[in-house]
Amino acid sequence: MNHQIFIDGDQGTTGLDLQNRLRGSEFRIHTLPAHERKNAAARRAALNACDIAILCLPDAAARDAVAMIENPSVRVIDASSAHRTSPGWVYGLPELDAQQGERIASASRVTNPGCYPTAAVALLRPLTDAGLLPADYPLAIHAVSGYSGMGRAGAQAHEAGAGAHSLQVYGLALEHKHVPEIETYARLAARPIFVPAYGSYRQGIVLTIGLHLRMLPSGVSGLRIHECLAERYRGAAHVHVRPMSPAEPVIELDPQVHNGSNDMSLAVACNERTGQVVLSAVLDNLGKGAAGAAVQNLRWMAGALRPTP
Structure with missing residues (x-):
C-alpha cells in the first residue's frame, strides 16, 4: 500500500x-x-x-x-x-x-x-430500523462538547480567557446545521430539537436523548432498546454498548473518557417506575x-x- x-x-x-x-x-x-x-x-x-x-x-x-x-x-x-x-x-x-x-x-x-450526528445517529438508527422508535417521535437531543469544537481560533480564544464560560449553550435558534444530517441518517420523519453546548474542557462529547416508554410501541422497554443496540454493534471495532444491569447502572458519564481514540460508547439508562429512558453516547469530537x-x-x-x- x-x-x-x-x-x-x-x-x-x-x-x-x-x-x-x-x-x-x-x-x-x-x-x-x-x-x-x-x-x-x-x-x-x-x-x-x-x-x-x-x-x-x-x-x-x-x-x-x-x-x-x-x-x-x-x-x-x-x-x-x-x-x-x-x-x-x-x-x-x-x-x-x-x-x-x-x-x-x-x-x-x-x-x-459530524461529531454530534455520529452520536445521535448511532443511538437512533438501530431503533428506527427495528421499529422500536417511531420516525415521528418528538425528540429532544442535548449534547455538550469540549471547546475544541469551536475550531482552532475559538479554542485559542477560550484558552486565552477571551469570553470563556464554564458552559456555553448555543444553537437556540434551532437551525443547527447538523439537524438535517441527523434526520436523514437516523431515518426520522419529524425534525428533532437539538440543543448543543460547549464545556470548559478541551475535547470530548456527551450526548443524551430522553424517551418516554408510553410513547413507544407496545412492549418496548429499556431492556429491549439496550438489546437492539447491543445486537447492532456486536463485533464493531469502535462502537461499544455499555452493559445494562442493576449491578452496573449507568449513573454518570465522563465526556472525556474516549479522548485520543476513535472509540464511542453507548448506554441505556431506564427508570421502570417513571417509564423514562435516557440514551447516551460518549466520544472524542476530534476522534470518532x-x-x-x-x-x-x-x-x-x-x-x-x-x-x-
Whole structure:
C-alpha cells in the first residue's frame, strides 16, 4: 500500500489531529507549505496529484476544493459539513448498517459525519430500523462538547480567557446545521430539537436523548432498546454498548473518557417506575467525531479494513 494522501486545510483542529494520527503510517502524507496554502494553483495541482484528498476546511472552501478536482481517479473524504446530505456522496459512518463499510470502500466521494450526528445517529438508527422508535417521535437531543469544537481560533480564544464560560449553550435558534444530517441518517420523519453546548474542557462529547416508554410501541422497554443496540454493534471495532444491569447502572458519564481514540460508547439508562429512558453516547469530537473517523474511512477506502468494519 503506497497511497498518496493530500490534506487540504492541515492547520485547523481536525487537520492537525489527522496528521498526528497518520504520523508513521503506511500512507504518504502531503500538505502545502504555509506560503502556498491559499495559492489556488498550488492547491489545484495537489488535489489532482493525490490518490485521496482529505478536506479539513470550512464548507465553502470544501466545495471549492471539490470543484478544482479534474482527475477522475482522485477520491475525496470531506470532513466539513458541505456534502453531508448531498447526492452522490457516501456517508462515512461504517457502523451505519452492515453494508456501509463496503459502500465507503468503493466510494469516490465520502462525507465524514459530524461529531454530534455520529452520536445521535448511532443511538437512533438501530431503533428506527427495528421499529422500536417511531420516525415521528418528538425528540429532544442535548449534547455538550469540549471547546475544541469551536475550531482552532475559538479554542485559542477560550484558552486565552477571551469570553470563556464554564458552559456555553448555543444553537437556540434551532437551525443547527447538523439537524438535517441527523434526520436523514437516523431515518426520522419529524425534525428533532437539538440543543448543543460547549464545556470548559478541551475535547470530548456527551450526548443524551430522553424517551418516554408510553410513547413507544407496545412492549418496548429499556431492556429491549439496550438489546437492539447491543445486537447492532456486536463485533464493531469502535462502537461499544455499555452493559445494562442493576449491578452496573449507568449513573454518570465522563465526556472525556474516549479522548485520543476513535472509540464511542453507548448506554441505556431506564427508570421502570417513571417509564423514562435516557440514551447516551460518549466520544472524542476530534476522534470518532472528526479526524479518527477520517482515518477509519481512509483505511476502508485504501482496502486496509475490508471486509471487517
